[in-house]
Amino acid sequence: xxxxxxxxxxxxxxxxxxxxxxxxxxxxxxxxxxxxxxxxxxxxxxxxxxxxxxxxxxxxxxxxxxxxxxxxxxxxxxxxxxxxxxxxxxxxxxxxxxxxxxxxxxxxxxxxxxxxxxxxxxxxxxxxxxxxxxxxxxxxxxxxxxxxxxxxxxxxxxxxxxxxxxxxxxxxx
Numbered sequence: 001x002x003x004x005x006x007x008x009x010x011x012x013x014x015x016x017x018x019x020x021x022x023x024x025x026x027x028x029x030x031x032x033x034x035x036x037x038x039x040x041x042x043x044x045x046x047x048x049x050x051x052x053x054x055x056x057x058x059x060x061x062x063x064x065x066x067x068x069x070x071x072x073x074x075x076x077x078x079x080x081x082x083x084x085x086x087x088x089x090x091x092x093x094x095x096x097x098x099x100x101x102x103x104x105x106x107x108x109x110x111x112x113x114x115x116x117x118x119x120x121x122x123x124x125x126x127x128x129x130x131x132x133x134x135x136x137x138x139x140x141x142x143x144x145x146x147x148x149x150x151x152x153x154x155x156x157x158x159x160x161x162x163x164x165x166x167x168x169x170x171x172x173x
Contacts, residue, residue: 006139007025007138007139007142008021008022008135008139009021015107015131016105018131018135019105019110019131019134022134022135022138023098023103023138025138025142026098026138026141027099029141029142029145030095030099032145032149033090033145033148034061035159035162035163036148036149036152036154036159037056037061037064037065037068038052038053038056038064038162039052039152039154039158039159039162040068040071040072040083040152040154041055041056041064041067041068041071042055042056042162043154044068044071044072044075044077045071048165049161049162049165049166050165050166050168050169052162052165053165053166053169054169061095065087065090065091068087069084069087069088072084072087077153078153079151079152079153082147082150082151083148083151083152085147086144086145086147086148086151087148089140089141089144090141090144090145090148093137093141093144094112094127094137096114097112097114097127098112098127100114101113101114101115101127102115108130108131109128109129109130109131109133109134110128110129110131110134111126111127111128111129112126112127113125113126113127114126114127
C-alpha cells in the first residue's frame with residue numbers, strides 16, 4: 001500500500017522554504033506518533049491512562065515501538081495488519097538522524113550527518129536526500145502517520161483525555 005501523500009503548500013517554490021516546511025512537518029508528525037504510540041500501549045495493556053503514562057514516560061522511542069509491535073502482534077485489534085505496516089514505515093523514518101544529525105542543505109538537496117552515540121570510536125554517516133527525495137520521505141511518513149492514527153481507532157477526544165491524564169498526573173507529583 002502506498003502511504004505517500006502530497007502535503008507541500010501550494011504556490012511555494014523557494015527550495016529553502018520548502019525544506020524548512022517539510023522539516024517542520026516531519027517534527028510535527030512525530031508529535032502525533034508519540035502520543036498515539038503511548039495511547040495504544042495503554043489500551044493494548046488495558047491500563048487506565050495515568051498508568052499508561054507511568055509506563056511510557058521516559059522510554060526512548062525504539063524500545064517503546066518494539067513493545068508496541070509485540071503488543072499489536074499478540075492482540076486481537078481489528079486493524080493489527082494496518083497498524084504494523086504503518087508502524088514499520090514510521091520506525092524506518094530516520095527520526096534520530098533527522099532530529100539529531102547535523103543538517104547540511106545545498107542546491108542539490110539536504111544531508112544529515114549522523115554521529116555515533118554508542119560506539120567506542122567516533123563514527124559518522126552521511127544520509128543524503130535530493131530535494132525531491134526528502135519531500136517523498138516526509139510525505140510517505142505523513143501518510144503512514146495518518147494511517148497509523150486511523151488504524152488505531154482512537155478518536156480526537158480519546159487522545160485529549162489521554163493527554164489530560166498526563167496533566168492530572170503531573171499535578172499530583
